[in-house]
Amino acid sequence: MSETWTVLLPATIDPSGPDELSDFASFVSISEYADEAALVADAGRFDAVITRTVPLTADFFDAADSLRVVVKHGAGVDHVDIDAATRNGVLVANTPGKNTNAVAEHALTLLLAAKRQVVRADAATRQADWRRHDFEGHELSGRTVGLVGAGNAGRRFAALLTGFGVSCVAYDPYVDPGVLPEHVELVESVRAVFEAADDASVHVPLTEDTRHVVGREELRLLPDDGVLVNTARGGVVDEAALVDALESGDIAGAGVDVYETEPPTADDPLLDRERAVFTQHNAGLTAEAARAVSLATAEHVRTVYEGGRPDTALNDPA
Template sequence: MTLTVVSLGGPVTEGAEALLRDAGIRSFATGAYPKKEETLALLAERQPDAIVVRLVERIDEDILRASQRLKVVAKHGAGTNDIDVAAAARLGLPVLAAVGANARSVAEHALALMLALAKDVRRQDAFVRGGGWAAKIYTGFELHGRRLGLVGMGEIGRRLAAMVQPLGMTVAAHDPFAPDGAFGPDIARAADLPSLLAGSDVVSLHCPLTPQTRNLIGAPELRLMKPTALLINTARGEVVDEPALVEALRGGVIAGAGLDCFSPEPPAADNPLWGLDNVILSPHIGGVTEDARREVSLRTVRNVIALLSGQDVDRHFFVHP
């Protein structure tokens, strides 16, 4: 019997499609953010053995039940908050994630947001485009000698730590689940989140979205930060209490924020963040450079092919509720 894979929210890359063809697997794809009714109809018709989850609103139990042949759910990326992992576990369906495949791209994007804020790039770009030159108003500063506080010490956090050290930044991190070996000699382990926030000049979020991390950074946490501090979020929008962040940015509680993710996504057209000039924004693209997308697709498809063919898949890629 021919195996079938359906990619929800857009196709995998051509290289990954080639792997599927070479394995004798048929593949189909929807557009971005398919409606639930469309997804259910496609899965009922195609009866895939695997689904790849890209740009979707939510993979719930109804969707997981739509194909009687479904054997695996694979996230085209690392974060699985758009998949009901607990429902998949109840149904006996393994959930795989392409952990680490886009880590370098996300870390570079976090660094780019940090540098853009430190060098006042947004306002200087607007100033020059508006005809300004002589009456310079510049609030840039050096990152040398300042402390980066990482919330989460997975592969992205470790890569970012390595990137900022040649700039002369010191690094501390908070991650209650990371072993001591994840920190190394150049990264201080913060005693707790409040001490990390209070002692950092830049706080960068690299934790998954879980019930414990939802609204992890709210008004009380923002008040612990320095008024000169920057917040960078390339993790998930829901990790930050967005209304509290808006008030903190308006009131000078913190100096600025670089945001690649929002709650909800896509965000509303009248989101109050759009009107703030101390914010750098991007549309959740930190991990989707061509390099990262290619590697994520290849890793995702290789894991799917391995599981469907009865080969071992590294336990590192399995997601548990």
């Protein structure tokens, strides 16, 4: 094919993917646009979009009359108006599983850091504030870890836990029980996860069904030495409920990578909770994952360019 495409790229992307498309594509960075209005005004120039988190709204799709495909750099597409894409004949695909190990390792890191108060101890040590007994933690061995979601990242997280001698319970109405590790037991509800778990980790996309699925009642079911980890999406956990649970001592700590508003503001009450560990929605950001996801997005763009349909297509546009 001799047609040349213009591809909109995230502000940061591993170059291996765009390099794979260079025989037919030119590239524009999302960083060139100051706001949504500027992006919408220029939407008609794009044939393909590779997206991370910048919202792609109905206004954008209505104006993007040359657009063929949007590929998510990752799995979650809550920032993409898929109905509007479908209505405008735009195929939407994602790249699940390419950063699974990165997310799972990060979830484990947050769990251990929160249980052992690593960040607080680090800050005190840097100030020569030697009070080691104030940072007494809790062990992971022998506990039950609950999983809200047992997809790619949830199952990999559970697999990483095997060396700690834990058992796991999980709720996921979409998973085939046959793909779960032997030490993971499926239960019938999110509430049942928290009734059985000592610590819990969230691994589901943000949808209308999962918004605030972890709230006050669920957090109160964890023991007072329990830890909640969220590397999925901020809206899955009710942040006000999490603040209350940390402040009241209903749980011992939290590991938070994602937020209801990103980035969170400096006066966000969640950030005042000293027994929580915070990162910047970077659970999936490793050099290895960046390359794998970049190449996968490029493969999907090329598939559509050549008249095909990616195997992870999320809609069926006219």
